[in-house]
Amino acid sequence: MIPKSPISDKPMIEFRDVHKWYGDYHALRGISATIREGEFFSLLGPSGCGKTTLLRTIAGFEGISEGVVLVDGRDMADVPANKRPTNMVFQSYAIFPHLTVAENVAFGLRRQRLPKADLAQRVEEALTMVGLKGYGARAAHALSGGQRQRVALARALILKPKVLLLDEPLSALDKKMREQMQVELIRLQRQVGITFVLVTHDQEEALVMSDRIAVMFEGEIAQLSDAETLYRRPNSRRVAEFIGTMNFLPAEVVSETEHAVEVEAQGFGRLTVTPDQVADDADTGTAVGFRPEILTLLYEGQTAADREVSATVEEVVYYGDMTYYDVRIDGTEKPIRLSARNVFGRPVFDLGMRVRVGWSPGALILFR
Amino acid sequence: MKGGVFRIYTIGYLLFLYAPVVLLPIFAFNDGTVIAFPLQGFTTRWFTQMWSEPGLWPALKNSLIIAVSTAILSTVLGVLAARASTRYRFPGKAPVMGLIMLPLVLPEIIVAVSLLVVLLGIGIPLSIFTVILGHVLMTTPFAIAILTSAFQGLDRSLEEAAYDLGETPVSAFRLVILPLVMPGIISSMLISFTLSLDEFIIAFFLGGTQVTLPVYIFSQFRFPASVPVIMALGTILVALSVLLLTVAEYYRRRGIAKSGGKDTGGFL
Amino acid sequence: MARRAQGAEAEAKGGLLLIAPPAIYALLLLLAPLLLLVVYSFLTDGYLEIVRDFTFANYHEAWTNPLYRGVMLRSLIVSLLVTVATVLLAFPVAYFVSFHVEPSRKSTWLFLITIPFWTSYLIRVFLWKVILGYNGVLNAGLMKFGLISEPLTFLLYNTNSVVITLAHAYAPFAILPIFVALEKIDRSLLEASQDLGESRIVTFGRVTLPLAMPGVVAAVLIVFIPTIGDYVTPQLVGGPEGRMVANLIQLQYLRLDNYPLGSALAISAMGIVAVISAIFLLFTRRYLKGTK
Numbered sequence: 044m045i046p047k048s049p050i051s052d053k054p055m056i057e058f059r060d061v062h063k064w065y066g067d068y069h070a071l072r073g074i075s076a077t078i079r080e081g082e083f084f085s086l087l088g089p090s091g092c093g094k095t096t097l098l099r100t101i102a103g104f105e106g107i108s109e110g111v112v113l114v115d116g117r118d119m120a121d122v123p124a125n126k127r128p129t130n131m132v133f134q135s136y137a138i139f140p141h142l143t144v145a146e147n148v149a150f151g152l153r154r155q156r157l158p159k160a161d162l163a164q165r166v167e168e169a170l171t172m173v174g175l176k177g178y179g180a181r182a183a184h185a186l187s188g189g190q191r192q193r194v195a196l197a198r199a200l201i202l203k204p205k206v207l208l209l210d211e212p213l214s215a216l217d218k219k220m221r222e223q224m225q226v227e228l229i230r231l232q233r234q235v236g237i238t239f240v241l242v243t244h245d246q247e248e249a250l251v252m253s254d255r256i257a258v259m260f261e262g263e264i265a266q267l268s269d270a271e272t273l274y275r276r277p278n279s280r281r282v283a284e285f286i287g288t289m290n291f292l293p294a295e296v297v298s299e300t301e302h303a304v305e306v307e308a309q310g311f312g313r314l315t316v317t318p319d320q321v322a323d324d325a326d327t328g329t330a331v332g333f334r335p336e337i338l339t340l341l342y343e344g345q346t347a348a349d350r351e352v353s354a355t356v357e358e359v360v361y362y363g364d365m366t367y368y369d370v371r372i373d374g375t376e377k378p379i380r381l382s383a384r385n386v387f388g389r390p391v392f393d394l395g396m397r398v399r400v401g402w403s404p405g406a407l408i409l410f411r
Numbered sequence: 412m413k414g415g416v417f418r419i420y421t422i423g424y425l426l427f428l429y430a431p432v433v434l435l436p437i438f439a440f441n442d443g444t445v446i447a448f449p450l451q452g453f454t455t456r457w458f459t460q461m462w463s464e465p466g467l468w469p470a471l472k473n474s475l476i477i478a479v480s481t482a483i484l485s486t487v488l489g490v491l492a493a494r495a496s497t498r499y500r501f502p503g504k505a506p507v508m509g510l511i512m513l514p515l516v517l518p519e520i521i522v523a524v525s526l527l528v529v530l531l532g533i534g535i536p537l538s539i540f541t542v543i544l545g546h547v548l549m550t551t552p553f554a555i556a557i558l559t560s561a562f563q564g565l566d567r568s569l570e571e572a573a574y575d576l577g578e579t580p581v582s583a584f585r586l587v588i589l590p591l592v593m594p595g596i597i598s599s600m601l602i603s604f605t606l607s608l609d610e611f612i613i614a615f616f617l618g619g620t621q622v623t624l625p626v627y628i629f630s631q632f633r634f635p636a637s638v639p640v641i642m643a644l645g646t647i648l649v650a651l652s653v654l655l656l657t658v659a660e661y662y663r664r665r666g667i668a669k670s671g672g673k674d675t676g677g678f679l
Numbered sequence: 680m681a682r683r684a685q686g687a688e689a690e691a692k693g694g695l696l697l698i699a700p701p702a703i704y705a706l707l708l709l710l711a712p713l714l715l716l717v718v719y720s721f722l723t724d725g726y727l728e729i730v731r732d733f734t735f736a737n738y739h740e741a742w743t744n745p746l747y748r749g750v751m752l753r754s755l756i757v758s759l760l761v762t763v764a765t766v767l768l769a770f771p772v773a774y775f776v777s778f779h780v781e782p783s784r785k786s787t788w789l790f791l792i793t794i795p796f797w798t799s800y801l802i803r804v805f806l807w808k809v810i811l812g813y814n815g816v817l818n819a820g821l822m823k824f825g826l827i828s829e830p831l832t833f834l835l836y837n838t839n840s841v842v843i844t845l846a847h848a849y850a851p852f853a854i855l856p857i858f859v860a861l862e863k864i865d866r867s868l869l870e871a872s873q874d875l876g877e878s879r880i881v882t883f884g885r886v887t888l889p890l891a892m893p894g895v896v897a898a899v900l901i902v903f904i905p906t907i908g909d910y911v912t913p914q915l916v917g918g919p920e921g922r923m924v925a926n927l928i929q930l931q932y933l934r935l936d937n938y939p940l941g942s943a944l945a946i947s948a949m950g951i952v953a954v955i956s957a958i959f960l961l962f963t964r965r966y967l968k969g970t971k
Contacts, residue, residue, distance in 0.1 A: 137568040421788075521945055548704070548705070548708050648802075656794070
């Protein structure tokens, strides 16, 4: 286990009001953000949100229409892709099919004109690092998806770039392989200590791997924060709905002071939240939002730690370790989803059963 | 056996296709000046007589010069056009590509007479060179068709990966794209070479006093006594092209196996 | 705004730079000569030189002189017959290779089909003369088996021999496009049709054939258009009554030195082909939607 080296405050990549137009299509709409040295940074968003375009502006494959992209303090405007201190792992891996594994890994070292022995040693080191020791002589096309991915990593990392760019690197792998590679990528990033920028549409992948995540919609960064903040305190309904599941109940603000906001929420009644639980989201009407796991299903004899309401079970989705219930709280129009860990000896609730649900105002978010 | 009726039909069709080709060696070794049954016995004299045919060797030399030049020029033009059409978007692409591909369906006689009018109009004397001009026009669409499929199969990110690893556009082309489309380039050269070597009309109209192999063969058909020698020549040409094609097919399949692709059809 | 268009402009520049050499080549040696051919067809043929007088006389001659009109009409009929025969005969072959041959052996079959076409075209045509002639292989064979008592005379030096020879010459140009179109058909569509209750034959008519139409249309055009201009086949096996328009054009250009009339004949033939092709495309366009 390699401990994570502390992320410095030194900026490695800076976007300053970056715009990108394709004809009339506005692909990037004023991106400003800073990625720090040694950080594992993710660009997360649905397809077409501009995340890959943004990554490609770092690599130099896409020019920008307005703004500035700095890498390691240097303006990249006139630096072509082949002169940038960044390397990329492509979505398709882009392993050269006419070369061997070793020739692929050594591809970028050609210009350094190293002695043969040094070259072979560095290639072997890089292959060892990604767990492909001894694969050098293999033909590239004979590799499995996971192995191609490793070759692509070794090929990029052997050049010791300041930034490694990963364009949906795990999307072509099956679920098991993907989970294994997630852990390996984290380990690799700790080992080499360089900045990783990952593009993904898989929110779970971003949460698992990243130090910080930028959630993008329609060419803009909607929220940039660490994984936990993103999950616990999404700053808009859109982000909340993209990351995991979020329930909403319509609400109205009754009164507001500097330290507290008093709200009348459908089903929950009168409650008070602190200002840091408030997300200003002009796009939608006022509502309280909460994750499925903050609600507790109360069994016979159990009492809620904080407050409780009565509800009816309308749908049961059994997952083995967990069960998801859609329940309708008395006095509300739409069912909400809650999750419960299945404990041995406790029955799963059935459709139509009346249940008591425990909740706590401290875990709610007020969107308004 | 799958496809019963269709298999029998296809085999029958192949007999139709092979009928003239099978006769060729039969008459080439037939000891008689008349090209008809019954056969007169075995001889190799038509092959030996071929060596002393006065017009044959200059015609062969002309044809080879024309075919090699045509193969190189049309493949170069084909690479440019195939790369432009698969990799770039530019104004006027459809009409320009349409014009370049037009000779694919245009009767050769039209290409021949229109070129003849222009060449004579501006006073360029007819020669091997003018035949090459016409042949390149005719074979370039075939080269483009072959090369386009080779370029289309390329993952765009392979090229980007080469830039990303420090190569310039020129060296990326040399190190990555060229090796990967090489089977297409070889196919294109072979096809252009063969088409040019066999082309008659354009060579007939634009060759002037320079005679190519097909023009020579055509002129010999007028003299029944020369025909057995032409049969011998044809036999050698078929044997050579089948050999060449088999070699090309072998390398094509090996190329596919090497890059891990799946064999889905011939190189046409 | 200037910077917005930069990427697209740079791309267009790269593309234009690459396409320039083949495009200029085609402009100078194809488009310009074709236009000049059109111009020539309206000029007057003088003794030893061409008179720069605008006239429709060449077209008048080409369309009213019974000799020229007859040859053009025959060329058209021959082309149509060849196209129908070639495409109909080729379809089952392409279907067999695409649907009944193991994927790994398809290229071997295609190879077998294309080999005969690497024989010199001239020699192939000549050999058809040998096969179809009065003392030819076919007559000799039929007589030997007692099927006929006298050689058949309708085989050579007429339209029949021209059609047979051209149907042979253009076989791969018909088989390959149809094969490619058949290969593209998703096999699960055929299963879906049968799953929905259609028999194999009806499935062929309702699914396979419509989806193969782009290949059939390509095959028709690629056979029809060039055959009308074929010179060698009518010259060698056509005899006097098998002459086609290319032989006339050659005659006007290389023997009679009448370039304007030759040009008018060439343009007329191309015009007829273009009109028929356009009508054909109009009738088949509903099958071509969604394809290139």
